[in-house]
Amino acid sequence: MSKRFERVIPLNVDLEKAVLYAIMNGEMDLKNVNKDELSKNGKIVYTALAGLVKDGSLNGDGVHPKTVWLASTEVHDADSAELKSYIKEIENGEIPEIQSIHSALSRKRVITKLVNEASDQVATGEYSLLALKSLLDDHVHQRNVLSPLSNEMGHDIEPPRGLNIGLLKKIQDATGGLYGVWVIGGEPAAGKSTLALQLSIIVAWLGLSVLYYDFEQGTGVIKWHVHKALNGNQKQIIAATKNIYIRHSVGSIESDLNMIGKPCLVVVDSVQKVASSVTFRRESLESWVHKFEAMKKHGHHVILVSEKNRGTYGSASLQGYKETGELEYAADTAFDLIKPDEEDGSRTDLFITKNRHYPKRGYITTLKRENSWWFIEEGYRKREVD
Numbered sequence: 476m477s478k479r480f481e482r483v484i485p486l487n488v489d490l491e492k493a494v495l496y497a498i499m500n501g502e503m504d505l506k507n508v509n510k511d512e513l514s515k516n517g518k519i520v521y522t523a524l525a526g527l528v529k530d531g532s533l534n535g536d537g538v539h540p541k542t543v544w545l546a547s548t549e550v551h552d553a554d555s556a557e558l559k560s561y562i563k564e565i566e567n568g569e570i571p572e573i574q575s576i577h578s579a580l581s582r583k584r585v586i587t588k589l590v591n592e593a594s595d596q597v598a599t600g601e602y603s604l605l606a607l608k609s610l611l612d613d614h615v616h617q618r619n620v621l622s623p624l625s626n627e628m629g630h631d632i633e634p635p636r637g638l639n640i641g642l643l644k645k646i647q648d649a650t651g652g653l654y655g656v657w658v659i660g661g662e663p664a665a666g667k668s669t670l671a672l673q674l675s676i677i678v679a680w681l682g683l684s685v686l687y688y689d690f691e692q693g694t695g696v697i698k699w700h701v702h703k704a705l706n707g708n709q710k711q712i713i714a715a716t717k718n719i720y721i722r723h724s725v726g727s728i729e730s731d732l733n734m735i736g737k738p739c740l741v742v743v744d745s746v747q748k749v750a751s752s753v754t755f756r757r758e759s760l761e762s763w764v765h766k767f768e769a770m771k772k773h774g775h776h777v778i779l780v781s782e783k784n785r786g787t788y789g790s791a792s793l794q795g796y797k798e799t800g801e802l803e804y805a806a807d808t809a810f811d812l813i814k815p816d817e818e819d820g821s822r823t824d825l826f827i828t829k830n831r832h833y834p835k836r837g838y839i840t841t842l843k844r845e846n847s848w849w850f851i852e853e854g855y856r857k858r859e860v861d
């Protein structure tokens with residue numbers, strides 16, 4: 476969705492003069508300034524400075540204020556006396572250190588981005604505090620001193636290690652644990668929701684909070700599935716469910732994350748049900764996928780359960796997610812669940828179709844249902860990945 480406009484916020488008087496002073500003295504490049512953010516006289520001086528850069532009069536040694544004034548008087552609509560006074564104010568003003576000027580410009584840019592992002596959200600009706608927070612976080616990172624990657628390189632470099640899901644050992648070994656964005660795809664009744672709920676329980680047992688956004692079952696059904704999965708063991712049920720929070724709309728996700736206040740697991744079942752508008756369904760779904768992906772920056776892990784197109788049933792493939800192709804790009808790890816040709820439906824073959832951080836792809840294991848809503852890993856079934 477394209478933004479309707481980009482609001483330009485002028486520099487305040489003192490910052491404008493400090494910036495122009497730094498440019499006149501060869502301490503700052505013109506490209507650090509947006510001409511549209513300057514006052515009328517500021518724009519005239521900027522135009523004059525640009526001309527002096529072009530003809531070589533302004534370089535790293537700076538340029539005399541009188542030269543700037545003479546060049547400014549040649550700019551269209553320039554008032555000679557007014558400009559002389561304006562440039563005198565620049566020359567005689569209290570000018571902070573150059574680093575302070577750069578820092579002020581940086582803060583001003585991020586505030587401008589926040590204003591534009593907020594304005595765009597109001598115009599489109601897609602409100603996201605997370606997007607605003609990401610802008611602020613990016614600003615914080617940009618202020619850090621640059622450090623070459625070599626300073627971080629040692630002898631203990633390993634691929635990312637995620638949350639330990641050791642009860643599903645073959646999946647744990649193939650992926651290094653639940654990390655980033657996991658997409659669980661597959662045909663209907665293949666066990667996507669079962670696997671997502673089981674992973675939620677395992678993570679909850681680790682003591683992490685789980686935000687479970689359910690569009691398929693309803694709280695009553697999920698309660699029954701947990702009860703069946705854990706065979707009615709109240710100690711295990713309480714240990715898991717005290718860290719699981721069921722929601723039926725993602726509209727509250729940002730406030731939910733704020734209430735938890737620390738990294739957690741976010742589960743969405745299924746992601747195709749997130750979009751609220753039929754008219755703008757595809758656009759809204761892609762926007763939500765990007766929001767879920769952005770949660771990685773804040774230490775959260777995400778499981779997205781996804782439906783697949785009918786034409787992809789029976790073959791493991793990264794393509795074919797319903798209504799959006801963004802999932803294949805957003806996923807750190809993508810799974811495809813395929814039902815073997817058997818009558819009771821108690822087994823499903825699990826394939827990894829994308830594994831960003833580990834080499835293992837293809838068939839991983841066969842999952843067998845135990846207590847209807849809990850999987851155990853079985854042996855190898857020979858299947859191929861497309």
